[in-house]
Amino acid sequence: MTYQVKTFNAIAQSGLDTFNDNFKINQTDDPDAYLIRSVNLRDAEFPQSLKTIVRAGAGTNNVPIHRATEAGIAVFNTPGSNANAVKELVISLMISASRNIFAANAYSNNHVGADVSKRTEADKTKFNGTELMGKKLAVIGLGHVGSLVAEAALELGMNVIGYDPYLSTDAAWNINNHVDRSNTIKQAVKNADYVTVHVPKNDETYKLIDRNVIEAMKQNSILFNYSRLGIVDNEAALEAVLDKKLKYYVTDFGEPIIADQENVIVTPHIGGSTLEAESNGATQAANTVMRYLETGDTVQSVNLPAMKVPFEAPYRFTVIHKNVPNMVGQITTILAQLNVNIASMSNAAKKDTAYTIIDVDDLNAENSIELIQKIDQIPEVYRARLIKHK
Template sequence: MYQIKTFNAIAPEGLAIFNNHYEINKTEDADAYLIRSVDLHDHEFPKNLKVIARAGAGFNNIPLDRATNHGIAVFTTPGSNANAVKEVVIAMLIAASRNLFAAAAYSAKNSGADISLRAEKDKTKFNGEELTGKTLAVIGVGHVGSLVANAANALGMKVIGYDPYLSADAAWQISMAINRANTFNDAIKDADFVTIHVPKNSETTGMINTQTIAAMKPGATLLNFARGGIVDNEAAIDALNTGQLTSYMTDFGDDVLLDRDDVVITPHIGGSTAEAEVNGATKGATTIIDYLETGNVHDSVNLPSLAVPFNTEYRITIIHENIPNMVGQITTALANENINIESMSNAARDKVAYTIIDTNHLQTKQVDELVTELDKISSVYRTRVIEK
């Protein structure tokens, strides 16, 4: 019986995926956590914890290095809220081009019997432009960016995508009508709107800064519904003050952005829809089940991807450091226990490696001995034996 613990309100559709081999919130010493936004940085992981799945694309609430050192696989659910974010971005593009927020604020302050006459006189100050024919630069065309690019293209916009890390799978999702830029500057130099859809990491933090904004078309509108910190907000304010940017729309608040008519802030609601919560919960639950029952790895943020058919009676999985002679030490330990290897797969990601070994020749009484023997190897984080 596997034990699952949740910390946030998880959509019941996701919890319903767990079958009779799983219990939910029955113990603190869980095999798996299914979470959303809970901050685990100061959390003490129980010894039994093998996997954390976050229903969402971000993972800055999880201490990855500490999880890895404990032999805990960490997963996200990329794409589960992509459509929700896409719809918000498209809504913001329309709102920006038609000055909808300013017009609504005006109407809210000018009620009364003569509102129609007064509005008729003043409404020219809210004249906007149509999106058709305008140029949109989409920086990052993965799960969200590809949807935004396709939707904007359907609205008649000229769309230019830029993503130096574009995967083959993501490329299949992009309309042939989307132009692909070879450089960041090529993408933004003629864009009326620039929208950011990249993960936050050491390379992307502050990627929209004074220099990159200066390379944009004067008067552009900037949108950030990816992650806070990707845009240097001080630089954005300076650009708004000089007219280099016309407006800035973001899902991430900052004191420097407050009380400005040319800034629209939403409270991190890009992926907050009932449908996205269901998608994240169901994908998170499915990921947990697959990892616990087969050891296969997809969409992990701390382990390499590795998935092989499970056709034997037993599967041994080892999370370990990516250093020389690890495979030799592992196979020697199996040989010492007189265990025959039917198949073996190994993959690495930066400093972490993952090995899957399938066998039909493991006796139940050998399991504890084998785990103990493998865990004696100083560079092994965790060993698991899965019986089919």
């Protein structure tokens, strides 16, 4: 079986080299898979052939998840692939802001001349900073990035408090037991010298850091947003900087309102922009494309339940459908009518969407075509697919 993959944006060559010989890259506009980074697909028309969209990166806000699901398209991302890159940037900016590096650099560039050594020696106390050791850091969101930032801060001798009401059991294993836990976001930020935010963007986290949260923060603290645009209320953050409530606001997501503002440091969305992170994301994404198309496994899917089922039978049917009663019954009835024996079956749901995997030992070409057609005719089914064991 040959699968077609269409790429968008610049995908690291190491990722493209990961594909096995069953996959062809950018040879058609009707592919089985899209491999993307930041391209905006929210208004895109998807070809009927498209079965999966995989983003080489953590977020999927550039993909219309609901519309993709209704088209029977599995959507994936690569969480953690750029986590170390973001961690290193946040820690470096924490040090830079604490030591007033940006102001010191501007001063040095504006005072060059014969007396530069004498002048800077007299003025350097203006840029006296503080050390991280012994300071308190609040980490809001303790997933892939947040847990790494917390660990690095502990190694620098900081006291770390974390807040994450949605922390999964798997993610909790990665958190150092020296990280204190807070039950509320205001409690977490109350006495923190630094606050850094690392949560996904959704309806619940939009403007998570608003005026009320900033008001609860310590005077002269420093706020970092290396999560997503909109997680921090930029207007409220700017007001806090102008009022000297915040010493600095540091973010990867610029807007006109915070452009060219003193003590607001904006980087151009470079949190995950390292050669290593791009390679990690591309490689992980390529493996995800191959795994889904060749086995139907949905680990790391954002719109389907995470399922990883050993593929030992000659044939596998996968069905993306609505999570409503009697769906499995309807599907198995069709198999029984066509005299197809089920070797194994798995089913799981994620909110309103369910996914069923059925393995069979014996199947002829006529039965396979009729089976897919009949399952696809069930009104609640988004897509049925046949996979042959390679």
